[in-house]
Amino acid sequence: MDHSGHDLGVTFLDLDDLSDEDQFIKEQVHKIAFEVVRPASVQLDRMAPGERILEGSPYYAVMNRLKSLGYHKLFLPPEYGGGEGEVTPITLAVVLEELGWGSLGLATSFLVDMMPFLTIAYFGNDDLKEKYLKPWIDDEVGAYHGCWAITEPDHGSDYLTVRGQKEKYSPKGQLIATQANSGWILTGQKSAWVSSGPVATHAAVHAQAGADGDLHHSFFAIVDLSSEGVRKGKVQDMLGVKDDPQGEIFFDEVFVPAENILVAPSPIYPVFGDQLLCVTSASIANVAVGLARAAFEEALNHSRTRMQGGGPISDHKNIKLTLYSMFEKIETARAYARKANYHVRNHALLGFQGGSTGASPRHTRTAQIYAKRIAFEVAHDAIQVLGAFGLSRESIAEKLFRDARCLLIEDGTLEILAFDAVGDVLSNYENSSYQLEEVMAQW
Numbered sequence: 001m002d003h004s005g006h007d008l009g010v011t012f013l014d015l016d017d018l019s020d021e022d023q024f025i026k027e028q029v030h031k032i033a034f035e036v037v038r039p040a041s042v043q044l045d046r047m048a049p050g051e052r053i054l055e056g057s058p059y060y061a062v063m064n065r066l067k068s069l070g071y072h073k074l075f076l077p078p079e080y081g082g083g084e085g086e087v088t089p090i091t092l093a094v095v096l097e098e099l100g101w102g103s104l105g106l107a108t109s110f111l112v113d114m115m116p117f118l119t120i121a122y123f124g125n126d127d128l129k130e131k132y133l134k135p136w137i138d139d140e141v142g143a144y145h146g147c148w149a150i151t152e153p154d155h156g157s158d159y160l161t162v163r164g165q166k167e168k169y170s171p172k173g174q175l176i177a178t179q180a181n182s183g184w185i186l187t188g189q190k191s192a193w194v195s196s197g198p199v200a201t202h203a204a205v206h207a208q209a210g211a212d213g214d215l216h217h218s219f220f221a222i223v224d225l226s227s228e229g230v231r232k233g234k235v236q237d238m239l240g241v242k243d244d245p246q247g248e249i250f251f252d253e254v255f256v257p258a259e260n261i262l263v264a265p266s267p268i269y270p271v272f273g274d275q276l277l278c279v280t281s282a283s284i285a286n287v288a289v290g291l292a293r294a295a296f297e298e299a300l301n302h303s304r305t306r307m308q309g310g311g312p313i314s315d316h317k318n319i320k321l322t323l324y325s326m327f328e329k330i331e332t333a334r335a336y337a338r339k340a341n342y343h344v345r346n347h348a349l350l351g352f353q354g355g356s357t358g359a360s361p362r363h364t365r366t367a368q369i370y371a372k373r374i375a376f377e378v379a380h381d382a383i384q385v386l387g388a389f390g391l392s393r394e395s396i397a398e399k400l401f402r403d404a405r406c407l408l409i410e411d412g413t414l415e416i417l418a419f420d421a422v423g424d425v426l427s428n429y430e431n432s433s434y435q436l437e438e439v440m441a442q443w
């Protein structure tokens with residue numbers, strides 16, 4: 001094996017002692033990430049925003065390839081072939097890390113595609129499963145593509161912190177649902193940052209129920225985006241994550257049948273939103289570890305071959321310490337991200353009972369915050385190790401750095417996630433407080 005780290009079939013040393021099945025899937029997904037996902041992501045990164053979603057775009061080739069390989073099925077509940085037998089939370093974490101290694105944007109698209117359909121699997125009735133879930137599971141030609149339409153032009157962080165703000169702040173939504181005979185009518189819009197919004201066929205939509213309500217009084221529904229009255233905005237031109245098309249979705253009196261409301265406007269809604277953020281936090285954490293590892297490997301490979309000061313730069317102490325620090329961050333983030341993924345798979349989805357058994361907000365937010373932060377730091381350090389080459393478009397490190405910067409905002413800013421985590425700590429962390437003098441007197 002050479003030191004490129006790209007030898008296919010290479011055995012990666014993993015602290016978790018991956019089972020043979022997990023090792024196999026890791027190598028398989030890495031091969032796809034290396035041969036398909038990353039090249040397509042670089043191509044998309046260099047295309048004009050509108051071009052990225054035209055017919056024949058590499059975006060669709062990647063999405064269809066991932067579907068044809070059945071990676072999405074691993075995330076389904078056991079009755080649909082996922083999460084059973086050899087598929088464990090580690091398997092899912094491994095898949096997400098390898099996809100994150102290939103591309104943050106395309107890994108994000110892979111995740112949001114699942115959002116409407118996975119929630120149908122857990123919360124939908126048989127009719128919905130027949131109508132949407134089953135065709136999505138078997139779709140390999142892009143006939144079904146999901147997105148998660150939550151944020152609005154005036155509500156980014158607000159929507160993600162519905163849980164903690166109820167008493168103090170009741171923001172009014174910009175997507176309002178009014179009750180009709182056999183369903184609801186949606187009017188308004190979602191933000192320009194909805195991942196895969198411009199290409200999605202179906203959306204998992206959060207909407208405020210009634211014009212007099214607020215974001216706390218919302219519901220979660222599946223909306224067919226071919227419905228009359230749906231309009232899409234242009235593809236945004238962002239700093240990074242250009243391989244994940246982002247754009248607005250407008251709703252002009254769009255009818256949503258009552259059976260498509262998966263979580264009704266009720267006290268359960270904020271609990272559901274909170275639990276959903278536990279799941280996305282654990283997923284994004286594992287993807288972030290993949291991005292960080294990609295940056296680290298670029299730096300490592302370069303340091304072994306770049307000659308300066310009479311030898312490879314890896315001989316210099318500053319480079320050695322930088323590489324160690326990158327390695328330490330990735331290993332610790334991976335351990336926590338996998339643990340969080342294990343936790344949510346056991347508590348948030350399979351164990352979700354209307355709030356009685358839920359995943360831990362403070363732990364999952366911490367996993368997301370830590371992994372996102374170290375991904376940015378590692379991507380930053382990689383450029384320093386690569387020197388000017390790291391700033392060049394010829395180096396993947398340049399793209400990784402831009403993507404890592406976007407990651408600090410995607411799925412909640414670090415600050416907002418931290419406020420959310422510490423809110424949970426302040427409300428729910430129990431410990432044995434004691435007066436030192438009293439304890440000493442009894443000792």
Ligand SMILES: Cc1cc2nc3c(=O)[nH]c(=O)nc-3n(C[C@H](O)[C@H](O)[C@H](O)COP(=O)(O)OP(=O)(O)OC[C@H]3O[C@@H](n4cnc5c(N)ncnc54)[C@H](O)[C@@H]3O)c2cc1C
Nearest residue numbers: 148149150151156157193194195241409410411412413415
């Ligand atoms: C790559 C990417 C992908 C995304 N994908 C999706 C998607 O699939 N679906 C979707 O709906 N949205 C998506 N988003 C939107 C994302 O969730 C929001 O951008 C994010 O939650 C922050 O909201 P905002 O951008 O409106 O910033 P704002 O909420 O306006 O925040 C601006 C700044 O103010 C701070 N701030 C805000 N509120 C408070 C407060 N109460 N207290 C203290 N500080 C505060 C924030 O920390 C931040 O620094 C995506 C964003 C990105 C970058």
